Amino acid sequence: MKELKHLNKYFKKYWKKLVIGILITIIARVFQLVLPTYVNKSISVLENTIGSTLTKGEGEDLLLQYILIIIAAALLSGFFTFLMRQTIINVSRHIEFDLKNEVFDHYQRLSLSFYKQNRTGDLMNRISEDINQVRLYSGPAIMYGMQTLTLFVCLIPLMFIKAPTLAMYTLLPLPILSVLIYQISKVIHKRSTVVQEYLSSLSTFTQEVFSGVSVIKAYSLEPQTNTDIGVLALEGKEKSMNLAKVNAWFFPLMILLIGISNLFVIYIGGKQYINGEIGVGLIAEFVLYVNMLTWPVAIVGWLTSIIQRAEASQKRINAFLKEQPSIKNTVEERTPIFGKIEFKNVSFTYEDTNITALKNISFTIENGETVAIIGKTGSGKSTILDLISRLYDVSSGEILIDNKPINHLNLINLREGIGAVPQDAFLFSDSIKNNIKFGKENATDDEVITVAKKAVVHKNISDFAGGYDTVLGERGITLSGGQKQRVSIARALLKNPNIYLFDDCLSAVDTETEEEILNNLKTASKNRTTLIVSHRVSSAKNASKILVLEDGKLIQEGTHKQLNSVNGYYKELYKNQLLEKEN
Numbered sequence: 001m002k003e004l005k006h007l008n009k010y011f012k013k014y015w016k017k018l019v020i021g022i023l024i025t026i027i028a029r030v031f032q033l034v035l036p037t038y039v040n041k042s043i044s045v046l047e048n049t050i051g052s053t054l055t056k057g058e059g060e061d062l063l064l065q066y067i068l069i070i071i072a073a074a075l076l077s078g079f080f081t082f083l084m085r086q087t088i089i090n091v092s093r094h095i096e097f098d099l100k101n102e103v104f105d106h107y108q109r110l111s112l113s114f115y116k117q118n119r120t121g122d123l124m125n126r127i128s129e130d131i132n133q134v135r136l137y138s139g140p141a142i143m144y145g146m147q148t149l150t151l152f153v154c155l156i157p158l159m160f161i162k163a164p165t166l167a168m169y170t171l172l173p174l175p176i177l178s179v180l181i182y183q184i185s186k187v188i189h190k191r192s193t194v195v196q197e198y199l200s201s202l203s204t205f206t207q208e209v210f211s212g213v214s215v216i217k218a219y220s221l222e223p224q225t226n227t228d229i230g231v232l233a234l235e236g237k238e239k240s241m242n243l244a245k246v247n248a249w250f251f252p253l254m255i256l257l258i259g260i261s262n263l264f265v266i267y268i269g270g271k272q273y274i275n276g277e278i279g280v281g282l283i284a285e286f287v288l289y290v291n292m293l294t295w296p297v298a299i300v301g302w303l304t305s306i307i308q309r310a311e312a313s314q315k316r317i318n319a320f321l322k323e324q325p326s327i328k329n330t331v332e333e334r335t336p337i338f339g340k341i342e343f344k345n346v347s348f349t350y351e352d353t354n355i356t357a358l359k360n361i362s363f364t365i366e367n368g369e370t371v372a373i374i375g376k377t378g379s380g381k382s383t384i385l386d387l388i389s390r391l392y393d394v395s396s397g398e399i400l401i402d403n404k405p406i407n408h409l410n411l412i413n414l415r416e417g418i419g420a421v422p423q424d425a426f427l428f429s430d431s432i433k434n435n436i437k438f439g440k441e442n443a444t445d446d447e448v449i450t451v452a453k454k455a456v457v458h459k460n461i462s463d464f465a466g467g468y469d470t471v472l473g474e475r476g477i478t479l480s481g482g483q484k485q486r487v488s489i490a491r492a493l494l495k496n497p498n499i500y501l502f503d504d505c506l507s508a509v510d511t512e513t514e515e516e517i518l519n520n521l522k523t524a525s526k527n528r529t530t531l532i533v534s535h536r537v538s539s540a541k542n543a544s545k546i547l548v549l550e551d552g553k554l555i556q557e558g559t560h561k562q563l564n565s566v567n568g569y570y571k572e573l574y575k576n577q578l579l580e581k582e583n
């Protein structure tokens with residue numbers, strides 16, 4: 001129950017509704033108790049009418065009266081049962097909603113490294129399936145628990161008062177039932193955890209298949225994918241069958257033990273009736289009690305299993321809630337940024353792979369300067385941009401923005417001041433307009449069109465039947481790689497930040513369009529610090545400074561002219577790219 005303490009704050013929040021719900025549960029059960037007593041009384045009326053203690057008319061009147069009482073009590077019990085669900089189950093839905101929001105908010109606060117370390121399927125499972133298990137505890141478990149408790153407290157003493165010997169024999173098999181159900185529930189819990197884990201890996205697998213469907217089709221991997229899913233499905237079938245086998249014991253066992261209890265009532269009650277110790281109506285009353293008690297007794301075992309499952313699920317949820325973002329905003333006051341960037345002996349190692357992506361890098365970019373970063377693939381270019389956005393913190397050395405250590409800046413202001421265009425542009429399943437407006441929610445249509453023109457994508461967008469309202473992604477059209485990159489550039493331009501980070505975002509456009517965009521960027525990013533990561537010299541040559549990286553080290557630094565005048569990586573690259581162009 002240690003893990004479930006996390007829910008106490010929600011129980012406190014909804015305590016009024018919960019208390020009302022519990023009171024209603026008690027009232028509903030008390031009305032239910034009327035039925036057996038009045039069935040007993042009705043049978044006694046029949047006995048007395050046949051035995052001529054009552055006249056036929058009196059008997060019929062009393063019978064009608066009792067039947068009306070039974071109907072009224074049943075209606076009232078039904079009404080309160082309805083109210084009980086409306087309150088307690090409602091509370092559990094509120095708790096589910098709050099917990100989902102809490103987990104989602106927390107997910108959003110966590111750093112990029114958390115997402116690299118955990119599978120998407122697992123993140124989704126904890127926020128959906130695990131929270132659902134917890135909901136069963138916070139609603140149905142409380143409701144059935146209260147029902148059971150009320151029945152036990154009211155019914156068992158009542159039975160002992162009415163017929164102690166009969167009560168003892170009747171109740172004898174019920175603890176056995178409870179223990180058996182508990183044991184079965186334990187096995188059910190174990191096996192359903194296995195099924196749950198399997199479902200989690202199945203959803204991760206299918207999600208990956210659907211996301212990578214174009215690769216699967218391009219490589220004709222459908223048969224292999226089918227075989228893989230077939231193997232997974234078979235494994236799932238076996239696990240579900242194991243669960244079904246143990247589930248199958250649940251109801252037969254219950255019916256067997258109710259049967260035994262009923263036999264006791266009829267046999268022991270019958271003997272007591274023959275001896276004149278009790279009336280025949282009491283036997284009927286006790287048969288009804290047995291049936292009323294069976295489900296609550298079984299539920300004791302079931303509740304234990306629900307609580308265990310909820311505990312396990314809450315443990316998984318708490319594990320993520322305890323995760324602290326590795327990048328934290330420790331500065332409350334606003335620190336708008338202007339654009340000077342300085343790297344001082346910066347080294348950076350990715351914790352998960354232990355790859356040292358940057359080794360002792362130092363450079364300064366003045367406010368409003370345009371700098372290009374060039375280097376072989378994997379040389380650490382994107383890592384430099386990620387460190388400027390503080391997606392990661394340096395392992396050693398220091399980054400200064402406007403002469404202040406980067407971690408002394410308000411993280412939100414820092415990121416607000418940066419317009420980043422990543423290498424693999426990500427667009428949401430929404431209209432093109434909204435995708436661009438992601439950079440500035442309240443932008444006008446004219447502003448959107450202006451930046452789209454600067455990113456040289458306006459014509460492409462206008463050619464679509466839906467224009468800027470064309471929906472992208474799963475629900476709509478797919479843009480080409482170059483179009484995506486340009487929409488992504490338009491998004492950053494709309495933000496109008498003080499620092500632009502363009503990560504190889506012109507790689508999928510032809511050189512003419514590249515030239516046009518670069519010219520537009522020159523005016524758009526005037527007086528804005530701009531970093532352009534590229535493999536092409538054409539993107540870099542006009543920068544006021546070019547940084548050349550190799551294997552995480554800064555091997556050359558200077559203008560196009562300077563670097564071209566000395567032998568080295570840059571001159572070689574320029575020569576090769578010129579040759580390529582001529583050919």
Ligand SMILES: Nc1ncnc2c1ncn2[C@@H]1O[C@H](COP(=O)(O)OP(=O)(O)OP(=O)(O)O)[C@@H](O)[C@H]1O
Nearest residue numbers: 116350353355357376377378379380381382383384
């Ligand atoms: N999130 C990550 N986790 C672990 N290692 C990473 C991560 N991102 C990059 N790396 C590793 O760090 C090194 C530098 O990667 P980086 O992406 O900075 O290179 P790059 O110069 O931008 O390459 P490219 O030109 O191919 O984009 C590579 O060896 C890469 O495998």
